[in-house]
Amino acid sequence: MSRPPRRPPAPPTGDLFAPRAVPGPAAPLTVLQLTQALKAAVEPRFGDVHVRGEVANLRVQSSGHVYFTLKDEGATLPCVLWATQARRLRFELEEGLELVAHGRIEIYPPHGKYQLVATEVEPHGAGALALQLEQLKARLAAEGLLAEARKRPLPFLPRRIGVATSTTTAALRDFLRVLHGRFPGLPVLVAPCRVQGEGAAATVAAAVKALARHGVEVIVVTRGGGSREDLWAFNDELLARTIAASPVPVVSAVGHETDVSLCDLVCDLNKEVTVEQINGASKEAAAGRLKGILEYCDEPLVSSDFKGNQNSSIFDSLQTLVLGGNMAKIIAWYDNEWGYSCRMADLALMLFDKGL
Numbered sequence: 001m002s003r004p005p006r007r008p009p010a011p012p013t014g015d016l017f018a019p020r021a022v023p024g025p026a027a028p029l030t031v032l033q034l035t036q037a038l039k040a041a042v043e044p045r046f047g048d049v050h051v052r053g054e055v056a057n058l059r060v061q062s063s064g065h066v067y068f069t070l071k072d073e074g075a076t077l078p079c080v081l082w083a084t085q086a087r088r089l090r091f092e093l094e095e096g097l098e099l100v101a102h103g104r105i106e107i108y109p110p111h112g113k114y115q116l117v118a119t120e121v122e123p124h125g126a127g128a129l130a131l132q133l134e135q136l137k138a139r140l141a142a143e144g145l146l147a148e149a150r151k152r153p154l155p156f157l158p159r160r161i162g163v164a165t166s167t168t169t170a171a172l173r174d175f176l177r178v179l180h181g182r183f184p185g186l187p188v189l190v191a192p193c194r195v196q197g198e199g200a201a202a203t204v205a206a207a208v209k210a211l212a213r214h215g216v217e218v219i220v221v222t223r224g225g226g227s228r229e230d231l232w233a234f235n236d237e238l239l240a241r242t243i244a245a246s247p248v249p250v251v252s253a254v255g256h257e258t259d260v261s262l263c264d265l266v267c268d269l270n271k272e273v274t275v276e277q278i279n280g281a282s283k284e285a286a287a288g289r290l291k292g293i294l295e296y297c298d299e300p301l302v303s304s305d306f307k308g309n310q311n312s313s314i315f316d317s318l319q320t321l322v323l324g325g326n327m328a329k330i331i332a333w334y335d336n337e338w339g340y341s342c343r344m345a346d347l348a349l350m351l352f353d354k355g356l
Contacts (some may be wrong), residue, residue, distance in 0.1 A: 009326075029050055032109060037109040042114070046105035051077060051116060052124055055097045060086075066093060070101060072152070078115040079103075085119055091132040095242045098124040107194030138261065140237075145244045151268045155217050160187045162211030162219045162248070166195045171224045171253070189216055194233075195223035211246045219246065221263055222253040234261035243267055285317050 029037075053070030060066050064083025069076050079101060093099075103118040123131050140146055161179070165172050167190060179186060189298045191207035194200040204221060211219045221243070223231075233239070240262045241251045252267040264270040 031112075035107065035109045035112060039109065042105060042107060048102075048104060049116070049233060050100055050102050052098070055093060055095055055099055058093055058095050068093065070099065078113065079116045079118050080115055089121070091123065092135050093121070100124050112309060117125045133262070136235070136237055136240075137265070140240060140244075140262075140266065145240070147263050150244075154249050154251070154269060157183075158186075158217035160189060160216045162189045162191060162214070162216030164191050164193055164207035164211060164221045165223055166220060167192045169223055171222045175220065175222055175253070189214060192275065196226070196230050196233060200233035201239040204233065205236075205242040206238045208242050208246055208250065212246050216248060218251060219248050220251045220253060221267070224253070225256040225259060231255050231259055231261055234263040236262070239263065240266045 051070055053072050055068050056071050056076070057069040058066070059068070064086055066081040066083075066086045068081075070078050070079055071077070078312050100123075101116060101118040101119050102120040102122075103116050105114055107114045124278065137146070144150060161170065163175060165175075172190065176188065179188065189211060191211050193203040193207040195204065208219055221234075223234075225231075229255060232251075243252075243263060244266045249268040252261070252263040252270040254261050254263055
């Protein structure tokens with residue numbers, strides 16, 4: 001019968017009171033080793049952070065990279081926004097602007113510093129779109145593009161009207177209904193364009209330029225109401241500058257009466273002017289111009305068109321027709337009633353050429 005194996009002898013317990021050996025000092029780390037250890041510990045933990053602070057020490061490099069500092073009452077944080085992200089900003093960074101920056105913390109060993117590499121920045125409090133619009137308004141106002149002095153009067157009874165809008169919008173149908181209700185047969189040239197969404201502003205600007213090249217005397221930019229985002233295309237800088245530079249007067253009829261876009265501010269006339277104001281100004285101008293035209297004729301003429309007023313002058317008769325908006329009747333009256341079309345046709349052409 002075999003014996004069980006013997007247990008190994010217990011290790012010696014030693015002297016519990018004997019002095020212990022003290023380990024020697026650890027080998028020193030190099031600067032690079034310490035920095036790399038910090039980088040490995042910090043960057044993964046702060047790889048996706050939002051930081052709020054005030055912009056200071058703003059510098060924009062020729063490369064497009066933007067360097068700035070976010071600060072509060074207790075600390076500062078160096079930040080960088082690379083050019084690819086900076087080009088996408090919808091507003092301009094300014095000293096003292098309070099931002100919320102989103103990005104990651106990076107430790108840069110050659111300088112021994114950490115910084116926030118921002119991927120997105122947004123104004124704190126006010127939205128980026130609102131800030132962008134206010135900055136753009138200030139810039140255009142400084143250039144004089146919003147000044148009332150540069151705005152042009154509209155021609156009275158234009159011979160051709162251009163409209164820049166979507167062909168599917170209700171605003172176009174409403175515009176044509178009102179226009180042709182007052183002036184049937186007045187030619188209208190529509191330049192189709194997008195009035196909402198990404199890239200819409202560029203299509204509206206192209207439509208305005210195209211209409212100006214095709215001989216219209218007034219351009220109307222219009223669309224119906226909507227949210228601020230729906231109407232944002234009409235706050236575009238390129239579109240605003242296109243309208244301001246148009247050789248043809250531009251009327252803005254964008255959104256509801258309470259909506260104010262940048263187009264409303266740079267155009268020659270906007271929807272805030274009431275129909276009564278337009279008609280009143282046009283009638284007053286028409287009366288003055290018509291009197292001047294008729295005084296140019298060297299012989300007084302008596303109208304036989306108005307049987308109840310045999311002694312009325314042609315001026316009174318024509319003024320009644322002009323103020324009633326019936327230019328076609330005036331021309332027909334010249335050619336048919338008076339019979340000598342040379343003198344009367346010339347006078348009719350003068351009415352048109354002088355904006356009547």
